[in-house]
Amino acid sequence: MPASASTAPTTASHTQRVLDLARQKGLLRASDLDAIGAPRIALTRMTAAGLVERVGRGLYRLPGAHAEPSGSEFDSLTTVATKVPQAVFCLLTALQFHELTTQLPRQVWIAMPRGSHAPRIDHPPIKMVQAAGEAYAAGIEEHLRDGVRLRVYSVAKTVVDCFKHRNKIGLDVALEALRDARHNAKATADDLWRFAKICRVANVMRPYLEAVG
Known part of the structure; x- marks a missing residue:
């Protein structure tokens, strides 16, 4: 139980940092996560949860980002x-x-x-x-x-x-x-x-x- 409790905030923090970076950059490479100290596996979890979408090998973006006018x-x-x-x-x-x-x-x-x-x-x-x-x-x-x-x-x-x-x-x-x-x-x-x-x-x-x- 203690291990799970200590892991949850870290995972949530990683998720938020990845989302913030995705909003800033538009398209994310898996390697971009190194700069914010988030593990690349976070992208796999977030894709499964529908928080980001995979648009190519090693490329991700926020769902619906392609629906913007340009x-x-x-x-x-x-x-x-x-x-x-x-x-x-x-x-x-x-x-x-x-x-x-x-x-x-x-x-x-x-x-x-x-x-x-x-x-x-x-x-x-x-x-x-x-x-x-x-x-x-x-x-x-x-x-x-x-x-x-x-x-x-x-x-x-x-x-x-x-x-x-x-x-x-x-x-x-x-x-x-x-x-x-x-x-x-x-x-x-x-x-x-x-x-x-x-x-x-x-x-x-x-x-x-x-x-x-």
């Missing part, structure tokens, strides 16, 4: 960002994020530092490209969605990346992105030219940049 729209991105913090959303995924395409990519496109291994994620499906130096690090923006920090390339960097990887996504997609970005004043010619030089596609983009003005 939840379903960013579910895939927040899942990837939580499991692969160094990933930067790029190409078709970044175009969708910046509302520069009506296409719904079948995969989440991410950029990783050259030499990285492909992330092991059950869902969503991932398409990875690699870059080094400024071609990877330049143009990264941070956006907070559902309590999770998303790293997304800026509009100008995304458009330039579309030209750099035109063989993967199609030149027509790159041209449409360029036209929309300039027409809607989402990227300046100077920014586009700067990233074109960083990504070594200035000669490829020059005629298209001159055509759109």
Whole structure:
């Protein structure tokens, strides 16, 4: 009896700390519990009790969190960002994020530092490209969605990346992105030219940049 009595407050304390962290972060990794001194088995107990729900391997959130207005729209991105913090959303995924395409990519496109291994994620499906130096690090923006920090390339960097990887996504997609970005004043010619030089596609983009003005 004494052992049970002493364990109950500890379990309740762990539960409350996990719930507080889930509200703060949106998505929880099992490893996040180490920082608050709670055992990972707490997530198993809380899932069985309906206090949290498992949304992927080692990923949890509060029940109904996906019902928030922006939840379903960013579910895939927040899942990837939580499991692969160094990933930067790029190409078709970044175009969708910046509302520069009506296409719904079948995969989440991410950029990783050259030499990285492909992330092991059950869902969503991932398409990875690699870059080094400024071609990877330049143009990264941070956006907070559902309590999770998303790293997304800026509009100008995304458009330039579309030209750099035109063989993967199609030149027509790159041209449409360029036209929309300039027409809607989402990227300046100077920014586009700067990233074109960083990504070594200035000669490829020059005629298209001159055509759109």
